[in-house]
Amino acid sequence: MTAVEDMQPGDDGQVHLRLYVAGQTPKSLAAIANLKRLCEEHLSGRYSIEVVDLQVTPQLAAGDQIVAVPTLIRRLPPPLRRVIGDLSNAERVLVGLDMIPRSSTP
């Protein structure tokens, strides 16, 4: 099921993503690697990723109301979407980011 056509891109067609990590924790490292791979597969040339290390700047956690790390936020296009975890389940990530429709049974 390919649902790229269902996606709602931003005004300029770009997808802006922000990933919150906590230093080099294994899940943080895994999340960065997984996100990079997913974007290359599904959003090649149309995305940008911003990685926020909360070990360095913990105060940034308040803005997006982060409670668990790693957390991925879709900043653009609106609405804001978030996916919690190491992003190892590609389908769940794509659903979470509204890139494919939510199935009836999660």
Next chain:
Amino acid sequence: MRADEDTGDKLPSREQLEERLREAEETLDAIRRGEVDAVVVHHPDGERIYTLESADRPYRVLVEHMQEGAVTLTSDGVILYCNRRFAALLGLTRESMIGRSVIPYLERADARVMTELLSGGADAGAGRAAEVTLHRTDGHAIPVTLSAVDLPFEADLPRIICIIATDLTHARQRSHELAATNEQLAAEMVERRSAEDRLAVALDAAGMGSWDIDLEQGSVTISRQAEVILGLAEAGSAARTPDSLLHPFLAHEQAEVKAAFDLAMTTGVLDFERRVRSPSEESARRWVHVIGRTYHRDGLPARLVGVVADVTERRLMETQLRQAQKMEAVGQLTGGIAHDFNNLLMVIGGSLDVLESSIPGENARAQRFFAAAKSGVERGASLNQQLLAFSRRQDLQAQPVCVDDLLRAFATLLSRALGETVSLELPQPAQRWYCRSDPHQLETAILNLAINARDAMPHGGRLTIMTALTTLTPREALAVDAEAGSYVVVRVRDSGTGMTPETAARIFDPFFTTKAMGKGTGLGLSQVYGFVRQSGGFVNVTSEMGQGTTIDLCLPYTDEVAAASPVTQAPTAAGDGRVLVVDDDINVREVSVAMLSALGYTTVEAGDAVEALGILAQRSDIHVIFSDVIMPGEINGLDLARYVRANYANVAVVLASGYTAQQRDDKGTPSDVELLRKPYSRAALAAALTRARAAQA
């Protein structure tokens, strides 16, 4: 919409609440699934991040595997943690180190450094570094760099200091290797410099200087010795250009020197001799020999390197040698001619002697022509004598001679020869030196010089003859082709017109004369030269136009003192007895036979020594053998004389020769053998025969 969340008191919509619930559920799911390893706790004074168990593993792996030692210490140096590498540096296990002080693992002197590092000083929090030496358990000392930083913790917790230790052993080792390499390089440079020094010494010993033209840079390196040889002022290396090397050469030859250098770029070799201006004396010019080679880089001439030597002395010696060789060659030729000429004179003179008795006394006209013919023979003989003297083949009667005694004995004769306008001065010498020479020939030589000097002073002047003693070193002797040792110098100086160098170079050549045709034979100075050379001496000529001429006759010094030997003049006496005449020239033999017959002797003839020995063996009535010295065949006259003297005690020997000196020099003439110089008169022959027979009796 979540975006409406902050817009005021408006209650969230149902969708928004459902969305939040879903997010909360997803978060819980993620945590439950273990996809999350850190949580953010919102604190009144800010957010705190708490990582879950084993979340710091990547850091651990990094720290445990890095090649630097890592250690965490309390501010008083107690080890809280260290990585494997730090333990390995000390040769210990981590377990044995945790909880112990780090200080004992350090070199004693470094304890204070560590204390300062731990205290942090004013800059607590900032990075600090120091170099210390760690003590391994096996006794090795490990140099390390320590960089320390305080671990930022809450203020109520004790201070923790993190230190990274970098092993400097390899770096040190490398710098030692570098130092060793440097040292080796320095040693090689010293070696090379000493090789250069040795080369410089060798060049110096050879009297050579070195030069090196860098054609690419246009610069010149030149040794001090080369500067001296070329007459260049000391200028250091910076100031020289290749063109500056041309300046010492004579102005009109510089273009040719430059051409030689240019040609060397193509041919690769440079080799020429040219004159340079002497820096000390404006007029003096020295000869230099320049040898070089071109070195190429990428097919283009890059360097021209070579040596330069002062060859003035060598060229002078070469000139002298060439002169000596020329004189030798001319002497050979002259001697050969004189020998044959002697035989001719012998035949003419001898025939005239024989014919004399048959001229009627009353025929005055015949007598007059006869006398003229005899006078011609005598003049020919005397000319021949000078030729022989020049060719060093005259018969020298060498004996110790005191030149001053000789000079004073014939001063009157000299004065008369010089004439009234020339005064003769004979300064008293410091000592009476003896030289080995033939006194009669020496007189003739001095007389020849005096006459020459007189002719150089047409308006009068002064002739000074003095003696001195000089000693030649082997090197000086080589230059004049003589033996090293002491020489008596007979200096003949006139105040005359002097000579040009061209004339001075030729004055000893036979028949060279500057006098008007018929005024001189051109043989006077040739006699002087030949005689002195034959005596083992040499002649020096110094002359300058308008300054007069000085001629030094240098004769070998001897410490023997002369034993005055009176020349006995035997009267012409009628002879009797049988003479064996040996001569290969039938004309000479016939004349000799005629003369002997006229003297009253009976004769037997032989054409060579072998025939003569045959006759001697057969006949016992031979009283005298009269033989020529030079004859073809294996046995010459001297050999014959020696054989006869040894085997026939009662046979006297008289030898006759055109030139005899060389043969006498070889083995010597038996003392009781009479030697007769050709051409000889009947009277001389008679006297020789009488003396020989008297010695025999």
